[in-house]
Amino acid sequence: MGYTPELQELIEKVEATRPERVAMAKRNEHYPALTMAERKEVLSKFHPDYQEDAKQTVKVGPNKGDVFQETVARLLESRSIIRPDKVNLNTIDHETDVLVIGGGGAGTSAAIMAADAGCNVIIANKLRHGDSNTIMAEGGIQAATQECDSPYYHFLDTIGGGHFSNQRDLVAALAKDAPLSISWLESLGMIFNKYDDGRTVVRHCGGSSRKRLQSSGDMTGAEIMRVIRDEARNRENQISILEFSPAVELLLDSEGKCAGAILFNMETKEYSIVKAKAVVMATGGFGRLHVKGFATTNHYGATMDGVSWPIVPESAINRSTQPSITRRA
Numbered sequence: 001m002g003y004t005p006e007l008q009e010l011i012e013k014v015e016a017t018r019p020e021r022v023a024m025a026k027r028n029e030h031y032p033a034l035t036m037a038e039r040k041e042v043l044s045k046f047h048p049d050y051q052e053d054a055k056q057t058v059k060v061g062p063n064k065g066d067v068f069q070e071t072v073a074r075l076l077e078s079r080s081i082i083r084p085d086k087v088n089l090n091t092i093d094h095e096t097d098v099l100v101i102g103g104g105g106a107g108t109s110a111a112i113m114a115a116d117a118g119c120n121v122i123i124a125n126k127l128r129h130g131d132s133n134t135i136m137a138e139g140g141i142q143a144a145t146q147e148c149d150s151p152y153y154h155f156l157d158t159i160g161g162g163h164f165s166n167q168r169d170l171v172a173a174l175a176k177d178a179p180l181s182i183s184w185l186e187s188l189g190m191i192f193n194k195y196d197d198g199r200t201v202v203r204h205c206g207g208s209s210r211k212r213l214q215s216s217g218d219m220t221g222a223e224i225m226r227v228i229r230d231e232a233r234n235r236e237n238q239i240s241i242l243e244f245s246p247a248v249e250l251l252l253d254s255e256g257k258c259a260g261a262i263l264f265n266m267e268t269k270e271y272s273i274v275k276a277k278a279v280v281m282a283t284g285g286f287g288r289l290h291v292k293g294f295a296t297t298n299h300y301g302a303t304m305d306g307v308s309w310p311i312v313p314e315s316a317i318n319r320s321t322q323p324s325i326t327r328r329a
Helices: 005-026 036-046 070-077 105-116 151-161 168-188 220-233
Strands: 055-057 067-069 094-101 121-124 239-242 247-252 258-264 271-281 310-312
Touching (some): 094 239, 105 239, 121 271, 151 168
Parallel strands (some): 247 310
């Protein structure tokens, strides 16, 4: 598949300036970094997160009054695709301990860990098992596993990279758990780049003060997905996988807790009801909404499904008319 005219034009600009840039590099000369004001100016021109005309206020629902990117706001305001004559909420098609919605790296890992705890699990995936942003990742995984490093430095680098706007308890959990995650993946059979003496190859990455990026060639995400997908498939007595079956609504019990979901089979166009004691939402991001035409390398399935699901309360289950539905982010 060829490049679009717009991208081809940009490629030609890069090629035209390459000799000059190579000559500068040989002279050990580099373009100066943008100032904070210059960075803000560039972002406000091209990045939808920084463009005021790319945002709008949600007019209805629990998020009424909140401001989001326009595409996100429209999705939160949209109607449910469910039609009452197509769904029988009184018939349970699947029952399990844990329902995991999303079959990427996070969802599959959650399913394996739930199975380790003795639970029966259903993974409901919109596309094929493993189709996700995880499988698209190339660079590697950051984890403080070397002598000169620690989760302390990993935490500081991440906070700084986020301009101190990160949720600090989540960053702390990420930094502390990262070495454990590397060990877990290796125990399942993941192959990281190694030196001849068996030590893991680590590299610098954006914003890192220590070398901590660990990779598997240039297909780290695919290697992660290979290993955990195989592990899940090897537990077919505990983990069932429903492909091409996205969740379209969540179901609540009498206490307002999530107790399952309505799935839509993309091949047969049929709905099914899943009852679960616990529900894990792992549906990925929304890069493929292409807000304001913004480009992305996200997987095609990254369309914000999990943020905009409607909620069906238990009180609606015995009604023959359209159930009362709440949509919330």
